[in-house]
Amino acid sequence: MAKHTITLIINGQSEELLVPSNMTLLHVLRDQLGLTGTKNGCEAGECGACTVLVDGEPINSCLVLAVELEGREITTIEGLSSNGKLTPLQQAFADLNAVQCGYCTPGMLMSGTALLRRNPNPTAEEIQKALVGNLCRCTGYQRIIDAIMEASRNGGAQ
Amino acid sequence: MLARPGLPDFEYIKAETFQDVFDWMKEKGDDLKLLMGGTDLFIQMRDRGEGPGFLLDVKGLPGMQEISFDRKNGLKVGAAATLNSLSSHPNLLTYYSILCQAADTVGNYQLRNLATLGGNICNASPSADMSPAALVYDGIVVVESPRGERELSLDQFWVGPGKTALEKDEFLKRIHFPTPPDKAAGSYYKLGRSKMGDLAIVGVAVLAFPDPNQPAGVQFRIGINSTAPTAYRVPAVEEFLAQSPTTDEILYKAAEMAMDISAPIEDQRATAIYQKKMVRNLVYKGLKEVREILK
Ligand SMILES: Cc1cc2nc3c(=O)[nH]c(=O)nc-3n(C[C@H](O)[C@H](O)[C@H](O)COP(=O)(O)OP(=O)(O)OC[C@H]3O[C@@H](n4cnc5c(N)ncnc54)[C@H](O)[C@@H]3O)c2cc1C
Ligand code: FES
Ligand code: FES
Numbered sequence: 305m306a307k308h309t310i311t312l313i314i315n316g317q318s319e320e321l322l323v324p325s326n327m328t329l330l331h332v333l334r335d336q337l338g339l340t341g342t343k344n345g346c347e348a349g350e351c352g353a354c355t356v357l358v359d360g361e362p363i364n365s366c367l368v369l370a371v372e373l374e375g376r377e378i379t380t381i382e383g384l385s386s387n388g389k390l391t392p393l394q395q396a397f398a399d400l401n402a403v404q405c406g407y408c409t410p411g412m413l414m415s416g417t418a419l420l421r422r423n424p425n426p427t428a429e430e431i432q433k434a435l436v437g438n439l440c441r442c443t444g445y446q447r448i449i450d451a452i453m454e455a456s457r458n459g460g461a462q
Numbered sequence: 463m464l465a466r467p468g469l470p471d472f473e474y475i476k477a478e479t480f481q482d483v484f485d486w487m488k489e490k491g492d493d494l495k496l497l498m499g500g501t502d503l504f505i506q507m508r509d510r511g512e513g514p515g516f517l518l519d520v521k522g523l524p525g526m527q528e529i530s531f532d533r534k535n536g537l538k539v540g541a542a543a544t545l546n547s548l549s550s551h552p553n554l555l556t557y558y559s560i561l562c563q564a565a566d567t568v569g570n571y572q573l574r575n576l577a578t579l580g581g582n583i584c585n586a587s588p589s590a591d592m593s594p595a596a597l598v599y600d601g602i603v604v605v606e607s608p609r610g611e612r613e614l615s616l617d618q619f620w621v622g623p624g625k626t627a628l629e630k631d632e633f634l635k636r637i638h639f640p641t642p643p644d645k646a647a648g649s650y651y652k653l654g655r656s657k658m659g660d661l662a663i664v665g666v667a668v669l670a671f672p673d674p675n676q677p678a679g680v681q682f683r684i685g686i687n688s689t690a691p692t693a694y695r696v697p698a699v700e701e702f703l704a705q706s707p708t709t710d711e712i713l714y715k716a717a718e719m720a721m722d723i724s725a726p727i728e729d730q731r732a733t734a735i736y737q738k739k740m741v742r743n744l745v746y747k748g749l750k751e752v753r754e755i756l757k
Contacts, residue, residue: 305471325474325517347468348505349573361546362572367501371474372519415572436659437570 308371314339315383321370329365329373330354333380341381341410345439352438355411356380362418364437381410384417392459393417393452402451404442411438416452420461426452469504470512476519483520484608487631490516496633497521498542499576501569502585520633521578528636531557537599537639541580545592546571548579558639560595560648560667567591567652570659580634586620586692593620593693594667594685595650599639607632620692643671643681647755651744655731662688663732664740668748670756676704680756682716684745689726689737696720699745708753717746 307322314337323332330347333339333356345353347366354365357379384391390398393416403409412435419426419434426434431449440448455461474497477483486494494516497503507513520526521542528540531553539548545565548554554562568574568582568591582592583603596616603619605612608631619627628634648669654660667685682703687693699719706712721742726734 306473308474325472326469328469331468347508349501349569352570352572355572358575361575363575364572367499367504367573367576369474369500371476372500433566433658434571437572 310371310374312370312373313375313377315379323370325369325371327370329356329368329370329378332370333365333378339380339382343407343410345407345411349437350439351408352411352415352435353408355414355438357414357418360418360421362415379414381413384413391417391455391462393420393455393461396451396454396458397448400447400451400454402443402447408438408440408442412440412448416448416455417461419452420456424460425456428453468508470507472507472513473516474519475516477523480523480606483518483523483606483633484631486516486518487633490514491630494518496584498578498581499544501573501577502581502587525636526580529554533641536641539579539637539639541584541634541636542578543580545574545577545579545582549574557642557646558595558599560598560650560669561592561639563648563650564591564595564652564665564667567650567658567662567665579637583616583619583637584626584628584634586622586624586626588623588690588692589662589665589688590693591650591652591662591665591687593687594665595648596637596639597685597693597695598648598667598669598683599642602638602640603634604636604638605632606635611635613638617692617694622691642669643673645756646671647752649748649751649755651748653740653744661731664688664726664737664744666741666744666748668745668752670749670752672756673704678704678706678708680704680708680753682749682752684720684748686720686724686741686745689724689741691725694723696723698723703749708749710750713749713753714746716749717742720745 333342343353345351349364349367355362356365431452495514497517497519498521526540526542531537549562549565582590602613650667652665653663665687669683673681684696699716721738724741726737728734
C-alpha cells in the first residue's frame with residue numbers, strides 16, 4: 305500500500321508525516337507521535353475518548369484518516385495548557401474532582417473547551433447536549449458538568 | 463489492545479475535479495467507494511473486516527460543501543455539507559427548521575462535524591434521521607455523471623435498505639429543497655433507546671402551512687423513518703387531514719392511519735408492534751405541536 309507524505313499542524317507545530325491510507329488520525333497521534341493523551345475507547349464514534357480539535361472544532365479522531373487532514377490544525381489534550389499552566393477548564397476539573405479513572409477526561413476536556421469557545425455561558429442542558437458523544441463510566445457526569453460551569457465563570461476555555 | 467481492529471487496507475485518493483471522479487469510477491468499478499465524512503463507511507468496513515480497494519474522497523470537489531439559499535430558488539445543499547454546518551445556518555433555522563432539528567439528533571456533536579447530509583441520504587438507511595425532514599421539504603437529489611446532471615425525488619432515489627437508484631457512474635452532487643410555503647411550521651420527534659445519541663426506533667417529521675383552498679384551511683406533510691424499507695411520506699393521511707377540521711379526534715385518527723400504513727420489522731432495538739404504536743404516538747404529537755404553532 306502506498307504511503308502519503310502529509311503535513312499536519314499539531315499543537316502549533318508543523319509535523320511532516322508518512323502515513324498509509326488507512327491510518328486514522330487517532331493512530332497517527334498515539335503510535336507515530338507518541339501523543340497518548342488522546343485515548344482509544346471504541347474506534348466507532350461512540351465514546352468520544354479520541355476527541356481532538358481540528359481547526360478549533362471537535363471531531364472523533366478514530367473516524368478520520370490522517371491523509372484527509374493535509375494542512376489542518378490539530379489540537380490535542382497535550383496542547384491545551386501552556387508552560388505548565390492549566391486552562392481554567394482543566395483547573396476546574398482538578399478542583400472539583402471531575403476525574404476518577406481519567407480515561408474519558410482528555411475527550412471531555414476537548415469537547416468542553418470547544419463548547420466554551422462557541423458558547424461561553426452554557427446551561428447545564430447545553431453542556432449535556434455537547435457531551436452526548438463523551439461517555440464516562442465513573443463520575444456520573446455531574447462533576448464534569450459542574451466543572452464546565454465553574455470554568456465558564458472563571459475565564460472560560462482560553 | 464484495540465477495541466476493534468484498524469481499518470482494512472485500501473488506497474486513498476482525493477478527487478480534485480468531477481472528471482477525476484468519472485475517470486476513477488470507470489477504472490475501478492466496484493472496487494471503489496466514494497468517501498465524504500466516512501462515519502457510515504468506516505464503521506461498515508471495520509465491522510466487515512474488508513472493504514473496497516480504493517476510497518475516493520469527493521468532499522473537496524467544487525461546491526460540494528456549499529449551502530446557498532434565496533427566497534425564489536430555495537435551498538441548495540452540497541452533498542458534503544456537514545450536519546453541524548446545516549444546523550447552525552441562519553437561513554435553515556428560519557425556513558427549514560426541521561432539517562436543523564433532525565441534524566441535531568444525529569449521533570453526537572463531534573460526529574456531526576464529520577457526518578454529511580449527502581452521506582446520510584446515500585447510505586439509504588431506513589432509520590436515517592435526515593430522511594423524514596428531507597421528505598417533507600420535497601427534497602430533490604441532483605446526481606452527476608459523464609452524461610450530465612439529473613434530478614430525482616427522494617422516493618425515486620431510495621429503492622430499499624442501503625440501496626439507491628444511482629447508476630454505476632453516478633454520484634450525488636447536491637440536494638435541492640424548494641422554498642417552503644409561507645408560514646410553514648414543523649417538528650421532528652425521534653424515539654431512540656436513550657434520549658440522545660441513539661439511532662431512531664421511529665422518527666417523525668411534520669410540516670404544516672396555511673392553505674385557504676383546503677377545507678381544513680391547512681395542509682400537512684408527514685415523513686416517517688425506521689418503519690419500512692425506506693423512509694416514506696403518507697399521502698393518504700395528508701389528504702385526509704386537508705379535508706377535515708384539525709380537532710384532536712381528527713389528528714388522532716390521522717395518526718392511527720399512519721400506524722396502519724407503517725410496516726416495521728422486528729429488530730434488536732424494538733418489536734414491530736411497539737414501533738407501530740410509536741408511529742401513532744409520534745405522529746399525533748407532531749401534528750398537535752405544529753397545529754399549535756400555526757394557531
Ligand atoms: C456513533 C455513530 C452514531 C450515529 N448516529 C446516527 C443517528 O443518530 N442518525 C443517523 O441518521 N445516522 C447516524 N449515524 C450514521 C452516519 O453518521 C450518518 O448517516 C452520516 O450522515 C453519514 O454521512 P458521511 O458523510 O459520514 O457518509 P460516508 O460514510 O462518507 O458515506 C456514506 C455512504 O454514501 C456513499 N457516498 C459518499 N459520498 C457519496 C456521493 N457523493 N454520491 C454517492 N454516494 C456517496 C459512501 O460510499 C457510503 O456508502 C451514526 C454513525 C455513528 C458512527
Ligand atoms: S475511540 Fe473514537 S469515539 Fe471512541
Ligand atoms: S473518569 Fe473514568 S470514564 Fe470518566
